[in-house]
Amino acid sequence: MSEKLLVIEDLAVYYFTRADVIKAVDGVSIEMNKGEVLGLVGESGCGKSTLGYAIIRLIPSPGRIVSGRILFHGENLVEKSEEEMRDLRGRRISMIFQDPMTSLNPVMKIKDHIVETLMVHGYEDEQKALDRARELVEMLGIEPSRLEDYPHQLSGGMRQRIAIALAIALNPDLVIADEPTTALDVIVQAQILELLKDLRKKYNLSFVFITHDLGVAAELVDNVAVMYCGKIVEYASTDRLFAEPLHPYTRGLLRSVPNVLMKKWDLSPIPGTLPNPADPPPGCRFHPRCPHATDRCRREEPKLMDVGGTKVACFLYR
Amino acid sequence: MEVERARVEEPPVGMVGLLLKRLRKPAYVGEYMVVAGLALLSVFLFLALFPDLVAPYDPIAIGLGPRLAPPNSQFIMGTDHLGRDVLSRVIWGARIALLVSTSAAVLSLVIGAPLGLVSGFLGGKLDRVLSLVMDSIYAFPSLVLAIAIAAVLGPGIANVAIAISVIYIPTYFRVVRGEVLVIREQLYVEAARAIGAKSPTIMRKYVLPNALPSMIVVFTLNVADAVLTEAGLSFLGLGIPPPTPDWGQDLQRGLEVVLSGSWHPIFFPGIMIVLLVLAFCLIGDGLGEVLNPRLREP
Numbered sequence: 001m002s003e004k005l006l007v008i009e010d011l012a013v014y015y016f017t018r019a020d021v022i023k024a025v026d027g028v029s030i031e032m033n034k035g036e037v038l039g040l041v042g043e044s045g046c047g048k049s050t051l052g053y054a055i056i057r058l059i060p061s062p063g064r065i066v067s068g069r070i071l072f073h074g075e076n077l078v079e080k081s082e083e084e085m086r087d088l089r090g091r092r093i094s095m096i097f098q099d100p101m102t103s104l105n106p107v108m109k110i111k112d113h114i115v116e117t118l119m120v121h122g123y124e125d126e127q128k129a130l131d132r133a134r135e136l137v138e139m140l141g142i143e144p145s146r147l148e149d150y151p152h153q154l155s156g157g158m159r160q161r162i163a164i165a166l167a168i169a170l171n172p173d174l175v176i177a178d179e180p181t182t183a184l185d186v187i188v189q190a191q192i193l194e195l196l197k198d199l200r201k202k203y204n205l206s207f208v209f210i211t212h213d214l215g216v217a218a219e220l221v222d223n224v225a226v227m228y229c230g231k232i233v234e235y236a237s238t239d240r241l242f243a244e245p246l247h248p249y250t251r252g253l254l255r256s257v258p259n260v261l262m263k264k265w266d267l268s269p270i271p272g273t274l275p276n277p278a279d280p281p282p283g284c285r286f287h288p289r290c291p292h293a294t295d296r297c298r299r300e301e302p303k304l305m306d307v308g309g310t311k312v313a314c315f316l317y318r
Numbered sequence: 319m320e321v322e323r324a325r326v327e328e329p330p331v332g333m334v335g336l337l338l339k340r341l342r343k344p345a346y347v348g349e350y351m352v353v354a355g356l357a358l359l360s361v362f363l364f365l366a367l368f369p370d371l372v373a374p375y376d377p378i379a380i381g382l383g384p385r386l387a388p389p390n391s392q393f394i395m396g397t398d399h400l401g402r403d404v405l406s407r408v409i410w411g412a413r414i415a416l417l418v419s420t421s422a423a424v425l426s427l428v429i430g431a432p433l434g435l436v437s438g439f440l441g442g443k444l445d446r447v448l449s450l451v452m453d454s455i456y457a458f459p460s461l462v463l464a465i466a467i468a469a470v471l472g473p474g475i476a477n478v479a480i481a482i483s484v485i486y487i488p489t490y491f492r493v494v495r496g497e498v499l500v501i502r503e504q505l506y507v508e509a510a511r512a513i514g515a516k517s518p519t520i521m522r523k524y525v526l527p528n529a530l531p532s533m534i535v536v537f538t539l540n541v542a543d544a545v546l547t548e549a550g551l552s553f554l555g556l557g558i559p560p561p562t563p564d565w566g567q568d569l570q571r572g573l574e575v576v577l578s579g580s581w582h583p584i585f586f587p588g589i590m591i592v593l594l595v596l597a598f599c600l601i602g603d604g605l606g607e608v609l610n611p612r613l614r615e616p
Contacts, residue, residue, distance in 0.1 A: 089513060090514040103509045105524050116519075166509070
């Protein structure tokens with residue numbers, strides 16, 4: 001079997017506020033191959049973005065990686081110095097942010113954004129960098145003349161294309177996309193997804209795709225990890241997950257999304273709300289909202305178990 | 319893939335270009351204020367640059383006319399207690415006023431802004447210490463502090479500029495630091511980190527340019543304040559040594575004779591101070607409105 005691109009082992013990221021310790025990511029393990037698109041799915045606050053930021057080591061203060069390993073090409077990113085990480089960022093691991101309206105510097109021209117990215121990582125000749133910038137934006141469906149524009153002169157979709165251009169400018173091994181389509185309207189969303197699919201095919205890019213939108217995930221993603229309150233509750237290939245969701249939370253998520261094929265409008269939201277990640281419930285963290293909760297669920301924490309190809313953390317399947 | 323062709327706006331001309339373009343056809347109060355302020359200031363600039371072209375007499379020549387002659391056709395603003403031409407002194411005084419106030423404001427900008435930038439961006443102990451130092455300077459009554467520093471340094475153009483600049487350093491520090499605290503949380507700073515940019519690069523290219531608009535506004539308002547402080551120091555005899563024409567100094571001499579009924583030696587320098595301060599205030603307040611659309615009245 002080929003070497004894994006990314007292996008996350010038992011990662012825990014906590015936010016240390018004055019009052020509480022918020023366990024945003026609490027014992028997560030994931031594996032990813034080169035060329036794979038891994039989806040991280042879950043409600044707001046489930047820790048999926050924190051996990052994404054942890055991989056590129058940009059967890060906002062007061063967050064810290066408490067334990068675990070992030071092996072990228074076999075190298076542990078958790079032990080890397082800030083200097084070493086800086087060299088990796090943008091060149092081998094890059095990031096696309098949620099809001100293209102604010103992820104570009106308002107006083108910098110588009111071309112300077114791209115040239116800057118290239119020059120940070122070894123391009124010495126500005127003309128060469130400019131040529132590459134032109135090639136990049138053209139590839140992403142933007143007229144090279146727009147390189148002279150400032151961010152506010154571009155539409156949201158165009159800005160997100162530029163953000164994608166920045167992320168793939170140096171052919172990174174891994175792109176972390178933090179809800180890259182959430183802030184866009186539906187048509188632009190579809191275009192951006194199409195673009196990401198294209199790029200992926202052409203350049204064999206690997207993505208960690210963070211989203212709360214199962215529909216978006218289904219479009220692009222090979223494997224899905226469903227997160228709930230800092231933990232992965234189900235981890236399967238996209239096809240399997242949608243065909244046969246196992247975890248009650250995943251089923252609940254799928255039931256709460258409208259579907260054009262639905263005969264009647266029977267959306268059923270998951271009752272209750274996300275527990276406080278500073279004080280998660282004992283046992284299975286989903287048990288207060290779970291229709292199948294038993295005494296065991298309240299006492300004991302289920303581990304991820306392989307059930308016919310799907311990994312699921314639930315006592316229903318033992 | 320289809321190329322997006324929609325143009326959202328006209329081609330860019332940069333921030334300064336955009337500003338100039340807008341000011342050519344002022345549309346609301348703020349822009350009119352800037353235009354009026356610039357017009358007034360350009361008059362003063364002309365006086366300061368070419369006083370010899372405008373001033374009818376030598377400003378330091380004693381006994382040109384009778385002592386304390388009221389305004390007349392020969393001496394439009396009259397003469398002072400030494401028989402010097404008030405008009406000529408007032409014109410030459412613009413040079414000192416502008417020179418001292420702008421160099422003081424530039425000096426404090428050059429020192430205060432980078433300190434605020436670094437302090438706000440890096441935070442931590444450095445920020446604590448710098449903020450404490452700056453707050454203690456700021457808490458001091460500014461004119462008293464300027465007097466103390468000027469008294470230690472002694473009179474002279476450079477010394478007055480230094481004394482004034484010290485009291486404005488905290489203003490830049492606080493404004494820039496406050497802006498930086500907001501800017502450093504912006505997504506584009508995060509994005510700059512995500513491409514692997516170093517902190518100095520992020521400060522120079524991402525944070526500083528975005529803090530610039532407020533720095534410009536504070537600068538103009540500071541120059542206005544510096545004009546007053548300079549006049550104040552000279553009035554107290556701590557500023558520019560005589561016989562160099564200086565408004566503050568002339569006010570002080572004029573004060574001695576105003577009770578005997580000679581109003582003109584004190585009136586005209588006073589008016590000049592008011593107008594120059596007004597010019598800078600108009601520019602500063604107007605720019606504040608132009609650069610910050612949220613301040614604009616509906």
